[in-house]
Amino acid sequence: MDKKYYATKLGQIAYSGRAGKPLIVFLNSFGSFDTAQSFSKVIDELPAEDGIFAPDYLNTGFSGKSTVSYTITAEADELAKMINSFNAAKVIIVAHSIGGVYAFQMQAKVKNLRALILIEPTTREIILNPPREQGYLDQEKQERNAEQFIHDKIFSLFSEQEAMAFWQTTEKNADQFDDQASQNAISAMKNDHFWQSTMRMNDDIPVFIFTEAYRQKEYERSEYNNRKAKIIPLGTFHYIQWEYPEEIAQAAILSSGS
Template sequence: MQRKDVETELGKINFVYRKGEPLIVCLNGFGSFDTAQSFLKIIDSLPENYGIFAPDYLNSGFSGKSLKGYTIADEANELASIINTFKAKRVIILAHSIGGVYMMPMKDKINNLKAFVGIEPTTREIILNPPKEAAYIEKSKDMEKLEDQIRADLSNILTPEENKDFWDTTEQNVQKFDEKDNQNAQAALENDSYWKNDLKLDDDITSVLITEEYRQKEYKRSEYASKNSKVVSLGTYHYIHFEYPREIANIVKDVAE
């Protein structure tokens, strides 16, 4: 695995990569975690001949500060251009949370995109009109315990050295960015046209949507569902890849066959 910087009109984008087939594009959730570290145990469970592309978003991770105002679609276009330089014959996007929103504008720009695996990708519904069912209300109360649960799960799947490196890296990257940078990242999310359009995943793209059991119906009616999609119930909270990395790797291998 190698790490590289690419200068774009929006700012410096940093990514971890290795060449291979198929190319697995890892798209992270919103926040300070480095993408390659977040998907580390999934990557470790994939065949070594698989290619990997794991970028950090602007204003986060090892990437740089944004140089001007931008939207998720703007950044997604830059990422798609980088992905196409790998000239992969098959591309599979593996996205967590807001990574799904990044996937949508880039899906028509990536050459040879074959499949999408979403780990609770952010839906328009959950942002614009959250379901009122009791399970959603109860789950929202658990947000205060989120970091404790993340720390517990990472200590289970990572070695002590990997775990220390994960949190040291996260803290160092947080120090790089100030409140203005955080606001720029938030504005890119809020100002994106995605929330106002009806863009859906194409029916010729295979999709597997991994979610907690209580959100299954939401994903079956979501923009990520296609004629070639299925919903898989797994995990007990939003960071399912920190609970079940091997199981998710197996799903990626299944769609790659």
């Protein structure tokens, strides 16, 4: 897919994409990953005629540094404008981790949104009052050596060629951002009104939530759960799209046909 760049009032956003119908939007976790690479296994499972829009957030991936102070909501507004510019008749958003917060902010702003497919989206609870059950404590231990853990997972779940390209891109992207850029991205998250809001997911939007089993109850009580939500326990670590791309792609295909 082509890599393109879009100038916004907050800074330059890079994205990978291709024309097609419906439009499948991918929203990444924070970090140095290229969004298209992080979701490549899912994209490979989608019909060739599907359109793809996979942006990198400001201060991450191939995008530029932010040029002004901003919040996730402000960046989500810019991304929604980009999505709407494609004039897609059907839009499906697939979002991982902090991407869930972006997707949440877009729910009333993206035209012709058919469904949200969320992969362990970041909840208010996990940030403000994290549970202390064993599964969460085990995750904390895992995160102490997160870089090596993720490296090993990439090389075990992708082909050697794909894993090498993925990791080299990640390291190169990380090198282009200084500490200030990283701090700007963190501030965009911390200063967002999402954390103090009581707003919940619109009941009219179908939502698929893929999660490790130990987080199921968290999502049942979360702001993402609505009357059309399906919570699907799956996977053994946070990047479920690397382990079970077929299941996530099938949810997108099912949603686009509804």
